[in-house]
Amino acid sequence: LSESFLKCSDHDVNSVRKIYSLLNEIGTIKIFETKNVKQTEVERKIVSVFNPIRFVAYGFKLIHFGNLLSNISDTSEQRNKIQDVEDLKQYKEYLRGSFTNLAPSYYVSRNENHLFAQDELYGQGTYIEAGEIDSVSSQATSFAKEIEKVTNDYVRVYPYAADCLDVLFLYVTNLEFVKKSVEQILKNDSLKKLNITIHSPARAAMLYDEINQWIQSQEEYINAVDSFGEFPRLEINVLPFSDPKTLEEKLDTSMLDFDLAVFIDYFGQNDNLKIPHQFYSESYKECELTDKNWVFYENREFKAVKEGTRLINYVSPNQPKIMQQFYNMQAILKDGLVIEPNKIGLLKGRLSVTRTETNTLYKLAHEKFNWVVTYDRFMDPLLMKQVAEGSNIIRYHVNRLGKEEIKVLVSSSDSIRRSSKVDMEVNYYRDRLHSRLKDQLKVSNIDIQQVNKALKVVKEL
Secondary structure: OHHHHOOOOOOOHHHHHHOHHHHHOOOEEEEEEEOOOOOOEEEEEEEOOOOHHHHHHHHHHHHHHHHHHHHHOOOOOOOOHHHHOOOHHHHHHHHHHOOOOOOOOEEEOOOOOEEEEEEEEOOEEEEEEHHHOOOOHHHHHHHHHHHHHHHHHHHHHOHHHHHOEEEEEEOOOOOHHHHHHHHHHOOOOOOOOEEEEEEOOOOHHHHHHHHHHHHHOOHHHHOEOOOOOOOEOEEEEEEOOOOHHHHHHHHHHHOOOOOEEEEEOOOOOOOOOOOOEEEEEEEOEEOOOOOHHHHOOOOOEEEEEEOOEEEEEOOOOEEOHHHHHHHHHHHHHHHOOOOOOOEEEEEEEEEEOOOOHHHHHHHHHHHHOOEEEEEEOOOOHHHHHHHOOOEEEEEEEEEEEOOEEEEEEEEEEHHHOOOOOOOHHHHHHHHHHHHHHHHHHOOOOOOHHHHHHHHHHHHHO
16 A cells, blocks of 8 residues: 555655655654753654554564564474574574664654664654764663773783773763773772763763762762772763863863773764765665565665765665655655666765864874773774874774674774883883872972882882
8 A cells, every 4th residue: 555655756756745755754753852952953753653664664573573483493303493502692682683673764854854763662663863862771781891891901901000090981972881881890809999081062061960979879989998098999070061172181180191082982973973964876676575684674884985984874775665665755855856766765874084073082082092992883993094093903893782783992092002012111100100199299290200210119119
């Protein structure tokens, strides 16, 4: 029925905008939220299973789920296939994730916004403007475990850091990432003190109140840990909103040492980089509704356009006829494009490293901090090298959370390679002791020769 309704939707732009676009509104609820900081409206769309397109996609989700159960319970070969799975927990997470990205991947609203799928429950999906999707809370636990691994490795390389580890979290929108990271890091009993600094251009005031309430309930972190009863094990600072040009000055005054800088969802945050989107006309290949690939497409795959630029593909060009008509309708609604019958108009994100504000901060982090941790869906070693020239990759791996792939990249700059050379003590330990003495004596500068003398005394202890 929906396919028949959309049959003529690719001929007349005016008809699409006035009549056929109603298909986007059936069985949906629109919510407009006002952002306190910028006083701008954010559109959110709840799409129920009674929306025709959503209903078709959910129906085939149930069919594929039934096929999965049938395959798992198949004993025709005298052996249950599930017995060959080594890690059942990980396999279960993979299966759960493989059914989460239910079509359609996006809508175009009447306000011509791009609304992307955020979550799904029993066929009902929530769609929101791309730049407004905060870091997902469900990822916080996995993120914290990655940070725990990095900090443990860091303390092994720089053992003096165990006395006081300084960590900067940048572009924080969800405080669960920080709280769970603190809990994981402080499991290391050899770590005497942890200083956390939080950077959040959009939500600094709100995060400050929230973190204060949380830390007051964590007695084991705020109790004194030294013999004089003066220093708590955990201190957290929230940087007030500031221009990127003055951020370095604020970091210098709020941090003693520059151990780790952590970028959370580098390309995904609204206040970080808004990914520009554009419709592209591609060759269309029809597939059957029973084909699994169109329903659960491995989205966000990359296609290199030129140096420093990537295209994010949200939808496969292989679609059933009804979905070709649907996605072509979205292209017509947004750009007024008339798509040829053998083509499909697909929305793609465009990642580019030419943007300045956040890239400047990324370079600054590599210049000031020993290690930089990037936890992001899109960042890869090539992009990192293009953003922060002269940087070195310490570790890189892909963490699969269900169907979503998160890239974890640990890097440093050429100027901060202090872990294996003779000048390790002269550079690293001297700088660290220099910062400590200035802080304790409440002075702005100390003769470096005096610091060298103090370093010799410390080494002899």
